[in-house]
Amino acid sequence: MKFVSAIIKPFKLDEVREALSNIGVQGITVTEVKGFGRQKGHTELYRGAEYVVDFLPKVKLEVAIKDDMLDQVVDAIEKSAATGKIGDGKIFVFNLEQVYRIRTGETGPDAL
Amino acid sequence: MKKLLSVLSLVTLLGVSALTTSTISYAEDAVVATEAAVEAAPAPEAAPTEAAPAEAAPAEPAAAPAPVPNKGDTAWMIVATVLVSLMVIPGLALFYGGLVRQKNMLSVLMQTFVIFSLMGVLWAIYGYSVAFTGGSPFFGGLSKAFLSGVTPESIAATFSKGVYIPEYMFVAFQLTFAAITPALIIGAFAERMKFSAVLAFMVLWFTFAYLPMAHMVWYWDGPDAITTAESLNTVLANAGWLWAKGALDFAGGTVVHINAGVAGLVACIVLGKRIGYGKEAMTPHSLTLTMVGASLLWVGWFGFNAGSNLEANGYAALAFINTMIATGAATISWMFVEWFGKSKPSMLGAASGAVAGLVAITPACGFVGPMGAIIIGLLVSPICYFFVTKVKYMFGYDDALDVFGVHAVGGIFGALATGVFVNPALGGAGVVDYVANGVAAYDFGAQMTAQIYAVVTAIVVSAVVAFISLKVVDLLIGLRVSEESEREGLDTTEHGERAYHA
Numbered sequence: 246m247k248f249v250s251a252i253i254k255p256f257k258l259d260e261v262r263e264a265l266s267n268i269g270v271q272g273i274t275v276t277e278v279k280g281f282g283r284q285k286g287h288t289e290l291y292r293g294a295e296y297v298v299d300f301l302p303k304v305k306l307e308v309a310i311k312d313d314m315l316d317q318v319v320d321a322i323e324k325s326a327a328t329g330k331i332g333d334g335k336i337f338v339f340n341l342e343q344v345y346r347i348r349t350g351e352t353g354p355d356a357l
Numbered sequence: 358m359k360k361l362l363s364v365l366s367l368v369t370l371l372g373v374s375a376l377t378t379s380t381i382s383y384a385e386d387a388v389v390a391t392e393a394a395v396e397a398a399p400a401p402e403a404a405p406t407e408a409a410p411a412e413a414a415p416a417e418p419a420a421a422p423a424p425v426p427n428k429g430d431t432a433w434m435i436v437a438t439v440l441v442s443l444m445v446i447p448g449l450a451l452f453y454g455g456l457v458r459q460k461n462m463l464s465v466l467m468q469t470f471v472i473f474s475l476m477g478v479l480w481a482i483y484g485y486s487v488a489f490t491g492g493s494p495f496f497g498g499l500s501k502a503f504l505s506g507v508t509p510e511s512i513a514a515t516f517s518k519g520v521y522i523p524e525y526m527f528v529a530f531q532l533t534f535a536a537i538t539p540a541l542i543i544g545a546f547a548e549r550m551k552f553s554a555v556l557a558f559m560v561l562w563f564t565f566a567y568l569p570m571a572h573m574v575w576y577w578d579g580p581d582a583i584t585t586a587e588s589l590n591t592v593l594a595n596a597g598w599l600w601a602k603g604a605l606d607f608a609g610g611t612v613v614h615i616n617a618g619v620a621g622l623v624a625c626i627v628l629g630k631r632i633g634y635g636k637e638a639m640t641p642h643s644l645t646l647t648m649v650g651a652s653l654l655w656v657g658w659f660g661f662n663a664g665s666n667l668e669a670n671g672y673a674a675l676a677f678i679n680t681m682i683a684t685g686a687a688t689i690s691w692m693f694v695e696w697f698g699k700s701k702p703s704m705l706g707a708a709s710g711a712v713a714g715l716v717a718i719t720p721a722c723g724f725v726g727p728m729g730a731i732i733i734g735l736l737v738s739p740i741c742y743f744f745v746t747k748v749k750y751m752f753g754y755d756d757a758l759d760v761f762g763v764h765a766v767g768g769i770f771g772a773l774a775t776g777v778f779v780n781p782a783l784g785g786a787g788v789v790d791y792v793a794n795g796v797a798a799y800d801f802g803a804q805m806t807a808q809i810y811a812v813v814t815a816i817v818v819s820a821v822v823a824f825i826s827l828k829v830v831d832l833l834i835g836l837r838v839s840e841e842s843e844r845e846g847l848d849t850t851e852h853g854e855r856a857y858h859a
Contacts, residue, residue, distance in 0.1 A: 292706070293745060298638075
């Protein structure tokens with residue numbers, strides 16, 4: 246099993262969710278996060294006082310999937326989250342050791 | 358808490374007793390003068406101007422019946438007073454509140470709200486009397502302390518002969534001015550001053566800076582007291598010092614804005630910078646609320662400026678239109694200054710420009726013509742912008758919400774511009790000559806001299822009183838919260854609550 250965590254532009258969230266639903270991903274967890282990468286921050290000016298805002302708002306999206314879905318999922322996120330401009334985000338892939346469904350006690354791929 | 362209360366009441370008592378000792382003789386004189394006037398002419402007994410010229414009274418023995426206030430004027434003054442209240446709560450509170458960090462939001466709201474309440478009570482107890490009874494040219498008396506002698510029948514003079522409004526309405530209208538002026542100062546020392554120290558300082562500053570300035574600029578016997586050149590001299594001798602000098606301040610450029618702005622500058626220097634100033638981000642936490650606050654200020658300012666005419670007539674209409682367009686012009690010019698500079702046209706810039714425009718047109722609104730108002734509006738924003746974005750950083754004082762940069766600087770510019778654009782040749786309304794009952798001849802040199810007198814007096818009085826008051830409060834209570842409280846935010850440490858629960 247794989248655990249995929251993607252940092253994307255907030256306004257792309259709906260497109261990504263739709264793309265993942267279309268390929269059969271059953272559940273997504275979304276968190277509003279802040280951070281920076283190559284895009285760096287930006288500056289804001291309040292009555293002449295300049296502040297560098299290092300951390301830009303992003304959305305972190307997490308999905309747990311079976312191994313054979315990985316390529317499809319990565320492809321779907323890449324296509325739907327891309328604008329081609331700097332700051333589109335990143336996708337991180339982890340190996341997932343175990344999954345439990347709390348209600349039934351199922352484990353492994355059955356619990357996904 | 359008990360300690361704080363006792364200190365506060367001590368400060369109040371000290372203030373009142375100082376007043377009593379310094380003005381008791383004037384108060385007695387005023388009472389004697391009133392009795393003399395009442396004996397000689399029964400008609401003007403209800404006039405607010407208790408020192409009616411006794412020698413003029415016998416010349417008109419067949420006194421007309423006591424004037425009855427016009428209902429339209431009275432209704433307008435009630436509305437105007439409500440509008441000025443709206444400027445303070447919630448207008449100013451939200452304008453300032455949005456500009457501070459989230460952890461200090463309630464401290465700003467609370468300071469504004471409580472200052473409004475406290476100053477209103479003090480105004481009725483002794484403020485009105487000290488500002489608006491005769492005495493010395495610098496300080497009134499205590500003959501109307503506790504609003505003694507003010508009744509539903511008593512009347513207050515306006516700017517037209519034979520036109521009066523109920524004295525209670527004049528008291529209430531002027532109360533809102535006395536309440537907003539100290540509240541303006543809190544922007545300068547926001548996010549770092551003890552709540553108890555704020556209140557103690559405000560009581561002292563209100564008593565020894567606001568009241569004398571209001572008396573000096575606005576106290577006179579009213580137009581009906583002036584009939585001849587001789588009676589004019591009597592009125593001049595009895596009036597406030599700056600009124601007698603001929604200084605023009607229609608709605609409070611010197612009394613309110615220069616006064617508050619200079620006190621703010623002194624306060625932010627005496628208190629010192631906020632922890633992390635210049636290093637940490639101190640971004641406004643809600644420019645949405647700042648926009649709401651600025652808009653309420655603008656709307657309320659119609660009452661402030663047009664209401665200062667005290668009558669619902671053409672001059673109130675002039676003040677109204679000037680308040681509208683000078684503010685619009687200042688908003689636009691601040692926006693373009695930003696836009697042509699290195700910044701983008703920002704909401705905060707537009708709101709700041711609007712307030713700068715409102716401040717600048719305040720002393721001028723009933724004196725200048727609409728085109729003069731537009732010029733005043735267009736010019737004030739670049740000047741304030743320069744102070745707010747350049748001068749502040751050059752000298753390194755932490756005027757947190759730019760009380761000095763907008764109110765004092767805009768007020769000084771407005772006071773001087775009033776002297777220029779009052780000129781009928783430049784579309785101004787001119788100054789009324791109550792002896793000839795027409796518009797007086799304009800004299801640039803004399804008018805500007807009077808305006809400069811008013812500006813310098815306001816700066817000196819406010820700075821000296823603010824400095825001494827702060828030192829006294831520092832000794833008694835201490836001015837700043839602890840470093841820990843400041844980092845934690847004043848909402849939880851001073852008030853035990855939070856503005857937002859996410």
